[in-house]
Amino acid sequence: MKHTISILVENKFGVLSRISGLFSGRGYNIESLSVGETIDPQISIMTIVTVGDDRIIEQITKQLNKLVDVIKVVDMTESDHVEREMVLIKVAPRSEDKAEVLRLTEIFRGRVVDSSQKTYTIEITGDDKKIDAIVDLLKPMGIKEFVRSGKIAIAREGIKK
Amino acid sequence: MKLSGAEILLKCLKREGVKHIFGYPGGVVLNIFDLLHEDKELKLILTRHEQGAVHAADGYARATGKPGVVLVTSGPGATNTVTGIATASMDSIPLVVFCGQVPTALIGNDAFQEADIVGITRPCTKHNYLVKDIKDLGRIIKESFYVATTGRPGPVLIDLPKDVTGSKTEFGWPDKVDIRSYNPTYQGNEWMIKQAAHAIAKAKKPVIIAGGGVILSGGAKELKELAEYTNVPVTMTLMGLGAFPGTHKLSLGMPGMHGTYFANKSIQESDLLIAVGMRFDDRVTGKISGFAPQAKIVHIDIDPTSIRKNVHVDIPIVGDVKRVLVILNKILKADVKEQWKEIRKAWLKQIQTWKMDRPLVYDETSDVIKPQYVVEKIYELTKGDAIVTTEVGQNQMWAAQFFKFDKPRTLLTSGGLGTMGYGFPAAIGAQLAFPNKLVIDIAGDGSIQMNIQELATAVINRLPVKVAILNNRYLGMVRQWQELFYQGRYAHTRLDETVPDFVKIAEAYNAVGLRATKKSEVETVLKEGLKVKKPVIMDFVVDWKEKVFPMVPAGAAIDEMLFPEEKKKKKPVKKLKAVK
Ligand SMILES: Cc1ncc(C[n+]2csc(CCOP(=O)(O)OP(=O)(O)O)c2C)c(N)n1
Ligand SMILES: [Mg+2]
Numbered sequence: 086m087k088h089t090i091s092i093l094v095e096n097k098f099g100v101l102s103r104i105s106g107l108f109s110g111r112g113y114n115i116e117s118l119s120v121g122e123t124i125d126p127q128i129s130i131m132t133i134v135t136v137g138d139d140r141i142i143e144q145i146t147k148q149l150n151k152l153v154d155v156i157k158v159v160d161m162t163e164s165d166h167v168e169r170e171m172v173l174i175k176v177a178p179r180s181e182d183k184a185e186v187l188r189l190t191e192i193f194r195g196r197v198v199d200s201s202q203k204t205y206t207i208e209i210t211g212d213d214k215k216i217d218a219i220v221d222l223l224k225p226m227g228i229k230e231f232v233r234s235g236k237i238a239i240a241r242e243g244i245k246k
Numbered sequence: 247m248k249l250s251g252a253e254i255l256l257k258c259l260k261r262e263g264v265k266h267i268f269g270y271p272g273g274v275v276l277n278i279f280d281l282l283h284e285d286k287e288l289k290l291i292l293t294r295h296e297q298g299a300v301h302a303a304d305g306y307a308r309a310t311g312k313p314g315v316v317l318v319t320s321g322p323g324a325t326n327t328v329t330g331i332a333t334a335s336m337d338s339i340p341l342v343v344f345c346g347q348v349p350t351a352l353i354g355n356d357a358f359q360e361a362d363i364v365g366i367t368r369p370c371t372k373h374n375y376l377v378k379d380i381k382d383l384g385r386i387i388k389e390s391f392y393v394a395t396t397g398r399p400g401p402v403l404i405d406l407p408k409d410v411t412g413s414k415t416e417f418g419w420p421d422k423v424d425i426r427s428y429n430p431t432y433q434g435n436e437w438m439i440k441q442a443a444h445a446i447a448k449a450k451k452p453v454i455i456a457g458g459g460v461i462l463s464g465g466a467k468e469l470k471e472l473a474e475y476t477n478v479p480v481t482m483t484l485m486g487l488g489a490f491p492g493t494h495k496l497s498l499g500m501p502g503m504h505g506t507y508f509a510n511k512s513i514q515e516s517d518l519l520i521a522v523g524m525r526f527d528d529r530v531t532g533k534i535s536g537f538a539p540q541a542k543i544v545h546i547d548i549d550p551t552s553i554r555k556n557v558h559v560d561i562p563i564v565g566d567v568k569r570v571l572v573i574l575n576k577i578l579k580a581d582v583k584e585q586w587k588e589i590r591k592a593w594l595k596q597i598q599t600w601k602m603d604r605p606l607v608y609d610e611t612s613d614v615i616k617p618q619y620v621v622e623k624i625y626e627l628t629k630g631d632a633i634v635t636t637e638v639g640q641n642q643m644w645a646a647q648f649f650k651f652d653k654p655r656t657l658l659t660s661g662g663l664g665t666m667g668y669g670f671p672a673a674i675g676a677q678l679a680f681p682n683k684l685v686i687d688i689a690g691d692g693s694i695q696m697n698i699q700e701l702a703t704a705v706i707n708r709l710p711v712k713v714a715i716l717n718n719r720y721l722g723m724v725r726q727w728q729e730l731f732y733q734g735r736y737a738h739t740r741l742d743e744t745v746p747d748f749v750k751i752a753e754a755y756n757a758v759g760l761r762a763t764k765k766s767e768v769e770t771v772l773k774e775g776l777k778v779k780k781p782v783i784m785d786f787v788v789d790w791k792e793k794v795f796p797m798v799p800a801g802a803a804i805d806e807m808l809f810p811e812e813k814k815k816k817k818p819v820k821k822l823k824a825v826k
Pocket of ligand 1: 640664667694716
């Protein structure tokens, strides 16, 4: 099963390689990863999406906790949470498809962040289902470039499964 | 007052109580070596290879319980430490390793003798640091000793750029360490410990498996109390030998691949395993799905990742072994009323028959020297009062089987990594810590050649370590596998005519060399060798055909054991399976 794990770490030199090295060294998968500073610039937060059965996920969270620079590990999947990814998609539609591209962008609450004579660059955020859906719809219109961020996640307040 | 980085380093080491450093010089650590030249309190032991330095520090740490300290130069000096660091890491041994590094301005430029040692050792240290700012130096050193020695111990590496040791700053030394992201759990959960106590009382066929964690936590006394009070037999893993007296009537010896028949049998039949400070290594469990099929498992360990990593655990207790055992013993004595003698009678009797059925044996009649005989003689002549180190291979297993370790910290052996070349430098480190104790490396002819250059270190420092080479002219353990599983095709395991004359080697280094080629000479050589107050190599030319038994083939369950053919008894020897 897929798990989204949030890791609070000391914002120190080399910490990313400690974490990624742990995953590669022990043969765990990283499906996506994102890192950024928190409000406290000494702390960074990483969000890692990984797959594994319960035993593996238990090992992953314990092994992460064992790293000296790791402050806290939360398996977001255990409780209600909001997940977001962002994509930037550069489409080069035929002129007859241009209106459809803009319409889809609107339906998916995306934005056109750049345009040229031949292309639109669209920004969309959402969970992976939404993103997969728009990608499917835009594909036939001609996707030229595609960039997807790692997932980030935050717990919902007050609701625990 | 302003101090240089090198001065700060020495000052911090003294405050940590360090007396000995094992090391090797080079360009970027000259600032430090230059100061050591005049220092009266810190003694640098110059090994002849950086790997030797780390193993020696490791042996020092295992023998004393204090962290071992290493100082080497950048690049090749640093990379030469990697095997030693990985060895310590696998066996949870506290080390603090200082490596020189090129000046900060040159880092990343492929400078002369630059190696990314922090990157290289990340997976085999407990933690590591690159000191980029001299102002952090005091804190980092303090943290390093703290991290290395607390929780589950392990090696910590500090990379020291030359400009950091050369420049000056105001000396600062934090009174205490505060790492918000590092808080080992020492206190076990009481409710869980109670569950364990009740499980022990209810069990009909309990077995304790004691690992290296018992020794690391200083919990041997508490373990003995637990075993004796509840009348439960104890098996000790390779790392756990000495955690419980090998001569005790409740001792089952070592379990696993080369464990005793009765230890493995007891585990397989048991209804409760009490695993203490051990991690269910595959050499202990054999085929996991066939391991202790009927047993509930209580697992006490300070490292949460060890619990439920390899086997399912019914009662997990994360905490320091000693502290948990203290509470467990207290609960057992106060709250659990049991006729401990009565309820174990049948079980202990059963185990006794297994012991009689298949004790550890070898052919005692031959005139060719049997390696087991040498180990037995060493045990007899020292009355067990020695620190034994081993190399890796058959020599290691025979040492584990035939020397009875009664006290913690008397067997120093590379368990997790299985590093050939460990034993001799480790013996040097242990001898330095205990100048008046008998320290013996039980070695193989292959392994000893991996760090034989340390003879110089032993001789120059007047460390009278004894090396007993079980010289079978083979990489014996590998040969054993080839004989059993590869139709006797001895691909690159025969050393024979290339085995050097170890007596001459000893003499070339100004040590003493002795040799025995017949059984009748063994005792004489040992008596003479153990008496000499100098480093001694004793070359025992042993039967090359001898194999370590019992043996559980890789991938088999631990009761699917092979025994020496000539001693075949009731049980048919299982058919051999090919192994990976
Ligand atoms: C550094 C290293 N290289 C290779 C091995 C694999 N290995 C395990 S035992 C062994 C043979 C050791 O030979 P020797 O020291 O003569 O011991 P014996 O088994 O003959 O007693 C080898 C090569 C190892 N454990 N360590
Ligand atoms: Mg050999």
